[in-house]
Amino acid sequence: MAMTLPAAAWRQRPGLDRLVAALGDARFVGGAVRDTLLGLSVADIDVATGHPPEEAARRLEAAGIKVVPTGLAHGTLTAISADTVVEVTTLRRDVATDGRHAIVAFTDDWRADAARRDFTINALYAEPESGLVHDYFDGLADLETRRVRFIGDPLQRIAEDHLRILRFFRFYARFGDAIDDAGLAACVARANDLMALSRERIAAELLKLLVTPGALQTVLLMVEHGIFKAVLPEIVSTTWFVWLVETETHAAVDPDPIRRLAALLPRDPVTGEAVANRLKLSKAQRQRLILALTERGGSPWEDAYRHGREAAMDRVLLADDFTTPRELKEWPIPCLPLSGGALIARGLAAGPAVAAALKAVEAQWIAEGFPGQARVDAIADSVVAGAISAQAASASSGRP
Template identity: 65%
Template sequence: MDGMTLPHAEWRHRLGLDRLVEVLGDARFVGGSVRDTLLGIPVSDVDLATPLAPQRVVELLRAAGIKAIPTGIEHGTITAVLESGQVEVTTLRRDVSTDGRRATVAFTDDWREDAARRDFTMNALYADPRTGEMFDYFGGLADLEARHVRFIGDPFKRIAEDHLRILRFFRFLARFGDQADPAGLDACTVRAKDLMALSRERIRDELLKLLVTKDAVRVVRLMIERGIFEPVLPEITSADLLAHVAKRETATGIAPDPIRRLAAVLPRDGASADQIGARLKLSNAERKRLVAATGEPLDAPKPLAYRLGREIALDRLLLSDRDLAEIEEIRSWEAPRLPLSGGALVARGLAKGPDVARALRAVEDRWIAEGFPGEERVNALADEIVAQVRLATSSE
């Protein structure tokens, strides 16, 4: 990759981007957009780095009629709102002090100094927006070509600056890497307990991203071997079910899902899943789904999907050994509505109250068991069950 220029990817022609670069004057693409373009991966977020002070960036953008949001102005980040979406513009920085969770920064005009504070060599690549000329201060191009995930400088120092980099190291290994830098892997192993100082939200976000990467199974196994989960998620002790789920997702063409894959690495009981979901600060909906995914798929596919919802039914089937054809049966199936109301049972002579609810449930159970027949059959079932209820009531 040496001596190459940044390819002319589609994102480089986003509406308003050329004008933004022209207004700033001195700016370079940096980070994920450069890395992913070189790897031929679609780019979603575009970041620009500039030696201009944050306040100067705001002044220039506003004078040019470009909306500027001071999203993280104290850390040097301004969000420029273009016709084609948002672009983050960040002033070159150097770290003044760090505590493993957050950094105090000073602004600089030294590109190498800005690159030195980044985490991995493949994330410290810059490109001139006009010419595509690449700037690589720490061997990131060679590492990217070799799919080699390597910290910039001393791995222990990088981890001490931000403990989340331990999880990021493994996520990058699972997404981009064929090989982990041995020094980086050893540093992550030695410093795994540093993860305890992080908020559970940060751990959750990294873990959920990691679990859906292409090489998640291999990397989760490596993390278990190295004791990375032990301080914060000791419940993760095997990647076997994750491997099983990943294989079944691939076979059925169903996209990897972070909550389903989280369920695959946790103990198979609802109480543990709920407790871990709470610890990771999952949303109520995510926690409910995580707990539901731990159950066995006891019904046939369509009854399962009708009672639990298609998403949870798919989770349970993918996590099981059931035939893959059952997954195909419900993946695009829309559950029908029972064509009967409580009012229709009252009209047949049932008194309002518990009898109606029980009868409605009985009709629904028969309807499900018979494969969701149409209205005519439902009416016949309703007549039959109302007659049974009335007979039972009259004989009491």
């Protein structure tokens, strides 16, 4: 029995009908088809076409649709029709691969295009008008049983692109009910191939994986089978990770990839910095990871004030505290209601002493739990009086 794509909100996005009509030879493919069949929301729309990229671009532009040549050499362009953004890719077949990059040739063979994709559930195509689904490798059956399965020989698929090892586990964590034994065996056998990948690609896949619904059992499986050893040998225990997932659930806090990565590492900021550098994390991510692995000194409220709400949340959750996060989520992070000018207006001479006094006021304000303006003024009066007295004593003694 033929399968058709159910009605979905994304299929009614403005300009989408005009775009596929301009192409003529086009089908929806990949995540939009897969997720619609699973009843999930769709963010990105991908369209495959039998037209060479230059012809696809010509047809779209002739219809008044903006075209951005995001990857013409690989057959990919971005089309923007009435603010609807679609990635359009010409049907391809692999000519040569080295585990990181592929040399492709364009084709008009839909099955050949499907054969070069990673998993059966990602190789489903749907006709735009009728919604008729084309399934070349039993992806519909795998979707029904929630099985993530490589197309063809898993070892060959991994040899073509080593990142598929991590993608296998990420998709299993998101969609899988039972692990595909052949796929798992291939990933275990070729885990060292991950060393050939750029660390940015590894980080992108790993951070996505860590926040999937099935991240817990998947990470446990990956550690058990030594998948991380080649690229993240620091991951040797999952105990802290298990605690964190449970704490997030109790605290009703959404999972966060940097926090969860921290829970897989030893509680050592030096290790955190090394991992952040190796994965080429952003500056903000790097700082959060290091702070999460640093022993906490002040209160969660001080952490939130000094480092931001996310960093404070990291530290309390990693400390197995599931009550404070609920308060932190709602706590309005205050600003010190005092300026250097206000200290000068109290009689303090301009110069380094102002910054020092302001820092002293802030420290006492934090220690007292962020009191209001009246108390801040009192603290400021006391600090300024002490600073002026110290300045006078210094002047009378002749010290500079």
